[in-house]
Amino acid sequence: MTGRAKAITGGAVKGKATLPKLPTNAVKSQPEDYAFIENALGRLLLFGKLDSQVQRKIVSEMYERTVPAGDILIKEGDTGLAACELYVVKSGKFEVLQKRQGQNVRVNIKERGDCFGEISLMYDSPRTATVAATMDAVVWALDRQVFRFFVRELQETQVSQVELFLNSVPILANLSREERIRLVDAFEENTYQAGQKVIVEGDKGDLFYIVKEGEAIVYQNTPGGQRKVNHLFKADFFGERALLKDEPRMATVEAYTKLVCLTLKRETFQEILGPLEQLMAREKSNQVVAQKMAKLQPRGSHVHRPPAEVLIKRNKKGRNGNTIEVVRARGHLDEVLELRKGGTKLEGMDPGASGKEANTLVLTEGTVLGGGAFSRVSIVTEESTGRTYALKRMRKSAVVQCPEHVFCEQAITKNVAHPFCIRQYASFQDKYHLYFLFDLMPGGDLMDVLVAEAKVIKRRVPQGTWRIGCLAPKVKMLQGMSEDLARFYIGSIVLALEYLHNNNIVYRDLKPENVFIDASGYVKLGDFGFAKVLENGNRTYTFCGTPGYVAPENVLAHGYNYSVDWWGLGVLMYVLLTGRQPFSTPKTDDPMVVMRRIVDENYQIKYPPYLSPAAKDLISRLLERKPAKRMGMLNARAMDIKNHKWFENLAWEELEARRMAAPRKPKEADSAKRVKEMIENEKKTAGKTPKETPEELQECEMVFADF
Known part of the structure; x- marks a missing residue:
């Protein structure tokens, strides 16, 4: 069974990308070394597929780093700036060590021409080993941002060039x-x-x-x-x-x-x-313009909004027993009032009343649903209405380096209005944290459902000399949820993605853990941290998503749009039906091996014999490596998927109106075990919150001033 997958990102780029500066006094690689470095890098997935001129540009921006004997170049577990470079050995020798049962064990040797750290060119992944010099050594270093700058520049140039070509073709003028x-x-x-x-x-x-x-x-x-x-x-x-x-x-x-x-x-x-x-x-008229997809506009500006106070009450264990801790946060009036729309009026006060009470939101925190050192999700009750919500809390210092994701999530979840997308009701902050108030989804997520529904079955599989199926021996294999159940969930997600794409939003992180179940058994797409608004047919180049679920155009940094969501839907469908990922055979824990399979057109996905022909056909059409030919990206867009044979008897209008009975109601056992694990994790990490310096707190305050 596939485990819970962690999302990653290569970092967002604002506006026009610029070439990052190298470290002060850095010694660049020399022209006489270019061919040698290119040959060393040519064996890598990302570098080998690039145009030779771009390869040369990248190599010319690599710089030398001297590593004295005994020094550690890479430390296992490092992230951030310590995990953003790839290295090619110029001279000397390195040993590669991995911690096994508490001991560092040598697993490899790196010498002249060897390279390591390829995955750092994609995203901030913790280093998987320690690399130390066994003698005086020199490496050429390649920074992730330098690499992605040139790849993006190439793709943007090629797109602009072809677009310019098409502009000159008279019959395509319309x-x-x-x-x-x-x-x-x-x-x-x-x-x-x-x-x-x-x-x-x-x-x-x-x-x-x-x-x-x-x-x-x-x-x-x-x-x-x-x-x-x-x-x-x-x-x-x-x-x-x-x-x-x-x-x-x-x-x-x-x-x-x-x-x-x-x-x-x-x-x-x-x-x-x-x-x-x-x-x-077709005429080039206002009618054509009117047919373009609507754009979501924020409902209100952050400027000149009346401030509001938020009080969060939570139980705190102390030496003398439990006490009530009150955390004061600040929000905005429109967000406070948003909670009271359609809810119970405050006693003796109209929701639109003036005065301090009208500007105060009181939340009582209950069960923790999940969390770690820098974030947590808990159940809260809004006192004026008695309505329950999910409160997502993020440590400012943990997200200050990628605020774009936070602000995108804030704007998008506040404005989405679809029955299968989680909605945000308020956002606010205190000195250390940012908060989102979301729909409460008590039924867990699709991974919980998959774990509960999956089972090991025996099927006769013809192999070797056993040509006749009925005589072949039975083979044990994992089976996910039933196709009928998966059809209900996948259909709901198709409707959610169709809505998002029609509003120029690409989701970018579709996986079972991000599809939540409400009390009635319906799903809602949640965790919009990687979602982004695309306008005027533009592309985005940020590597983000979850290894195993990312599309080829994302892996290769070719720039992408809504196509990555339909690819993700194909992976998700395969996972729900089989209990494993499509690019996981033969089994590997190396994300780079998975990435190579994703982009390798010769890699054939293996389908278990119990899948229906229609299911296999839909998955294969969604996992089309060329985005322009992928189902969901053709002329009929999402309608092609809706009209596919696998959905033959699905009543789409009934489903979207939530008039179709959910085939499976949530069970407490679905998510109880995971909630228990998360609560234990919360206890373990409770005392490990970072101690920010005054300078760090000031930076956080500036970055999130308009949150």
Whole structure:
């Protein structure tokens, strides 16, 4: 059974990315070393797939670090700045040590040309081993932000270049920018040698071509023989009529030099945007603009909002027994009043009353649902209405380095309004913490349901000499929840993602642990810490998500949009039905091995024999490695998924209206064990909260002043 997965992020980048500065007095790698370093890095997943010019730019920004004999370069468990670099050994020797049963054991030796720390180029992952110099040594260091700067620069340039090419094609003039961006990922790159014919006059074709590199000659047949009619260079295009209909080619195109073309099939174009004839006939008018997806706007500004006081009452154990501790926090009037909409009026006071009492929110804290050293989630009761909520508390100092995620979660969860998305009712802060007040979801999450429903079964599997299934021996295998139960949950998530995408929001961290169960058995998508608003067809480049669930375009830092959520849905569906992740065979604890499988088109996902053909087909279409061809990203968007055979008898309108009876009601046993574990964890970490310096507290106050 797959365990609980931890989300990670490579760090957010605000606006236009800039090249990070190297450490003071850093000695950059020398030109004579470039080829050697490139060869060493070429074996890595992330580096090996890059354009040679980008590889050279990255290598030129690496710098030397001297490591005297006996010094530790990497310490097992380190995070943050100590875990943001990859190293290539220039000289000397290192031993790699791992702690096993309390003892450091040598597991490897690193010498000239060896590299280590690849996963640090993706995200802040704790170092998995200690690396120490056994003799005086020198390494070349590559910083994560430097690497991702150049990869992002490459992808943005390529996207802009193809978009510019498409702008010059007359028959595509009616496409919006968002539609052109959707086409960018659909192009395939083909190479032709000098003298090779690309298309032949009279032949039928369905490909449209854009010249990326090289030159080509265009010929036409005449009564006097073949005549040259054009010479094509970079950014020129041909064969565009093939996007309209199947008709004979009107000329022959032959490569004059080595020719690299971007090609697009008519079938692919229609899958993504629909028939071109309809798009050409469409007027560029206000009607077209009105069809664009609505954008969520914050309901109110942080500026000039009347302040409000929040009192949090909680039990505190002391030497003389339990006492009531009152924590004072500050919020805003609109958020305090939001809680009272539709609730019980305060005694003798209208929800809109003036005065200090109207500006005060009193919460009584109860059971802790989860937590650790820097955060916790607990049940609270709002005194004026008696309504219960979930209170999420985060230590400011733990999130001050990535405030973008916090503010995105605040804005998005405050404005979402869908039955299958968790809603935020208030946000406030005290000296040390940030708080969110959310819907209370007492039924645990989908991982709790999976643990309760999964079982080991025996199935006859033909193998080896056993060709006939009924004679084959029975094999034990893990089975997740039933397809009927999974269909209810997956269908609900499809509706939630459709709503988010229609409002320009990409979720980015879909997994069982982030899908919560309410008291009636319905699900709500929660934990919007990685969610982000995308506008005008833009992409985002931040690596975030959970290893095993991240999409190929996320792993390779190619820039992505809503496509990653549909990939995540495919992984989630596989996990719910099988109890394991699709890229976990053969079993490995190394996240880089999983990442390689995710991007490797030759890696075949293994489906257990009990899965229905329809389930396998839907999963495979969602786990399409090319985002433009992934189900959910084609012309009909989420409707393609809704109309899939696996959902054949699902009443979508009844489900969204919550008129469909939940097939499984939450049981106390589902989450009781995990809650107990979390409470124990809370006790263990209760005395380990950080002691911030005055300077750190001042920084937190400045960063979160508008929270």
